[in-house]
Amino acid sequence: MGNPKRRFFSKTSECDALIQNGAFFMELDAAAIMESIGRKGGINPDVIGSISSNRKFALVYKGEIIAQGSRYDKAYQKVLQDIRKVSYSLEKVGETLEEFRIAAFCKRTPKISNKFPKDGFEQLYSIDKNGAFVNKKGGLLMGTYNFVLRSNGKLKIGFRHHLLANAEEVVAAGNLRFSKGKIVGIDNLSGHYRPTIEEAIKYKEIFMNLNHPIKRAFLDVFEIIHNEAGYVTKRIKVKSIEIKK
Amino acid sequence: MSGLVNKIYLELKDGEDVKVFKDQILSYGNKEFIIDMLNFDFFIHNHAETIFLKIPELWKDLSLDDWKEIIVSIHRPETYRPFMEVSSHFEDVKFLYNWIEIDSISLYKDIPNLSESNKKSLDKNLKYLFDDSDKRWNLTEDFEDGTLCNPIYFNQAKMKLVSQGAKLR
Numbered sequence: 001m002g003n004p005k006r007r008f009f010s011k012t013s014e015c016d017a018l019i020q021n022g023a024f025f026m027e028l029d030a031a032a033i034m035e036s037i038g039r040k041g042g043i044n045p046d047v048i049g050s051i052s053s054n055r056k057f058a059l060v061y062k063g064e065i066i067a068q069g070s071r072y073d074k075a076y077q078k079v080l081q082d083i084r085k086v087s088y089s090l091e092k093v094g095e096t097l098e099e100f101r102i103a104a105f106c107k108r109t110p111k112i113s114n115k116f117p118k119d120g121f122e123q124l125y126s127i128d129k130n131g132a133f134v135n136k137k138g139g140l141l142m143g144t145y146n147f148v149l150r151s152n153g154k155l156k157i158g159f160r161h162h163l164l165a166n167a168e169e170v171v172a173a174g175n176l177r178f179s180k181g182k183i184v185g186i187d188n189l190s191g192h193y194r195p196t197i198e199e200a201i202k203y204k205e206i207f208m209n210l211n212h213p214i215k216r217a218f219l220d221v222f223e224i225i226h227n228e229a230g231y232v233t234k235r236i237k238v239k240s241i242e243i244k245k
Numbered sequence: 246m247s248g249l250v251n252k253i254y255l256e257l258k259d260g261e262d263v264k265v266f267k268d269q270i271l272s273y274g275n276k277e278f279i280i281d282m283l284n285f286d287f288f289i290h291n292h293a294e295t296i297f298l299k300i301p302e303l304w305k306d307l308s309l310d311d312w313k314e315i316i317v318s319i320h321r322p323e324t325y326r327p328f329m330e331v332s333s334h335f336e337d338v339k340f341l342y343n344w345i346e347i348d349s350i351s352l353y354k355d356i357p358n359l360s361e362s363n364k365k366s367l368d369k370n371l372k373y374l375f376d377d378s379d380k381r382w383n384l385t386e387d388f389e390d391g392t393l394c395n396p397i398y399f400n401q402a403k404m405k406l407v408s409q410g411a412k413l414r
Contacts, residue, residue, distance in 0.1 A: 119287055120331060121258055135260025142262075142392065144291050144382070146331070159289050159331045177382050179392075185382050191329035218383070232328040233373060 017093040018083070023061040028068060066100035120160025131213050132181025140181030146190070147176045153210045162192045171210075172203050183213060186243075187220040191232045194224045197239075204243050217243050247281040249273055254285065257292045263299050270296070275303050276311050280318045283333050293333035297340050298384075301398040304340075309352075309409035312341065316353050321366035327373035335374050338367065342375055345403050348412040 018024070058068040059079065069076030079100060086092035123145055125133045133141040145157040148164045149171040156164040161173050173193035177185030186207070188200035200221040207214045219241040225234040253266050270278050282288055282296070297304060307315075321334045341349035353359060353367050387393045407413060 123258070123260070137260045139260050139262065141260070142387075143295055159291070179387060189328070191326070231326055235328070 017087050017090050018059075018097075020090055021061070021094045021097055023059060023066075023097055026058045026060050028056040028058055061097045061101050064101045064104050066097065066104045120158065120163040122156055122158035122164055125157065127213070128181070130181075133178060133183070134181060141178040142180070144175050144177045144185075146174075148173045148190075148193075149206065149210065149212075155210070155212050161190045165193075172199075172206050174200070174203070183217045185218050185220065186214065188222055189224070189235055194226060194232065197221055197223055201239070201241075204241065214243050219243055247273075247278075247285070249278070250281045250285045250288065253282075254288055254292070257289075257295075263292070263296050267300050267302070270300060271302055275307060276315060279303065279315050279337065283315075283319045283336055286322075286332055288333045289331050290333040290336055290339075291331075293336040294340065297336070297344070298393045301394040305398045305402050307402075309406050309411050312337070312406070313352070313356050316349075317356060317359055317363070319363070321363055321370075323362060323366055325366060325370055327370050335367075335370060338371060339374055341406075342414055344399050345406065346399070346414055347403060347406050348414040350414075351412050 054070045054072060056068060056070050057076075058065045060066070067076050067079035071077065082100075083093055083096050086096050123141070124136050125141060126136075128134050135141055141157075146159050146161050146164060147155060147157045148161055149155055150165060151169060151171060153171070157176060158164050161170075165173070170193060172188075173190040173195055174186060174188040175190075176183050186203055188195040188197075188203065200219070203219055204214070219239075220237055221239040221241070223236045223238050224232055225236070226232050249266075249269055253263070253270075256266070257263060273281075282293055315337050319334060319337060322330075322332075325332075325334060338349040338353060341347050341352070350371060353364070384393060388396050403411075403413075
């Protein structure tokens with residue numbers, strides 16, 4: 001059985017925190033648990049654990065099985081470990097149990113599919129040894145794509161800016177034009193983000209600082225005019241900057 | 246929805262070159278393919294424009310009546326938001342205006358059997374969309390190296406459509 005000190009929920013206080021929050025362990029084989037109760041004189045996680053090392057248990061909270069498995073199941077042990085970490089506080093244990101209950105509930109609830117999964121997409125790419133952007137079929141990227149530079153510096157390309165950015169704020173947004181895998185054009189045209197002229201002029205510096213290859217590209221800076229509702233009504237090119245290095 | 250259009254949509258999304266589908270597109274029926282492509286809600290406008298620019302055989306022999314039939318057959322969403330949507334519902338009139346250089350605005354306005362909703366959507370959105378073209382990028386190299394079609398086809402199509410009554414823009 002190993003070192004008892006390393007077992008989870010071996011301390012009475014930890015068990016108490018679970019029990020006082022209304023959670024309990026249940027052996028998944030009802031016949032076996034009845035037998036263990038009879039033999040060992042009551043439900044005690046330590047005692048149950050000592051009967052057989054690979055028996056399966058479920059941790060139940062508010063009628064939901066929030067974790068199940070044997071002592072060898074990593075996912076199950078991870079849940080127990082997370083609860084144990086907060087076992088100094090009855091309230092924290094309750095909060096953690098509630099988080100797991102919600103996650104378990106959502107996991108077993110049938111999902112409603114996205115009826116428009118094709119509405120925009122991310123173009124997956126890698127960069128080859130020559131610094132060219134290649135698609136997942138190995139072909140060099142060509143043509144124009146929407147792009148965003150996310151807050152973590154990652155360059156996402158595809159179609160629909162807010163989808164690429166997961167609707168979050170971005171460092172830069174617009175279009176990239178590729179020719180034979182190389183970025184040859186950048187602009188700030190995004191109806192969702194509407195980068196200003198001042199923001200767009202910084203794109204050269206931003207791309208270079210993040211080591212995204214834009215040498216010999218043109219940066220076209222647009223003034224984006226919008227109506228009261230926020231929708232773009234006009235785009236006026238105000239500057240075209242050649243990026244030499 | 247056309248199986249071929251859906252297949253091309255998915256393959257282009259994965260980075261396939263549209264020229265791979267040239268034979269299938271042309272045997273589908275030029276006019277029919279354009280209508281089905283532009284009616285497919287999720288077909289990206291850049292991809293539709295790329296198809297026009299890479300496969301001139303798709304449009305070079307279309308007559309003015311063919312284009313009118315295409316314009317009438319596209320169901321353009323009333324809620325379309327220019328510069329935010331990425332669909333290709335307006336690529337027919339944009340292509341005619343930007344690349345063939347004919348006045349596709351007066352063209353659609355003169356079509357008697359154009360539905361009211363179609364006309365309304367065109368009236369509302371076209372004023373915004375005509376600068377939204379790949380033409381604003383410098384594509385000289387792509388035309389010269391054969392990535393895109395020979396630009397001579399644009400002029401030939403323009404002359405043909407003008408001779409059939411189209412106005413220059």
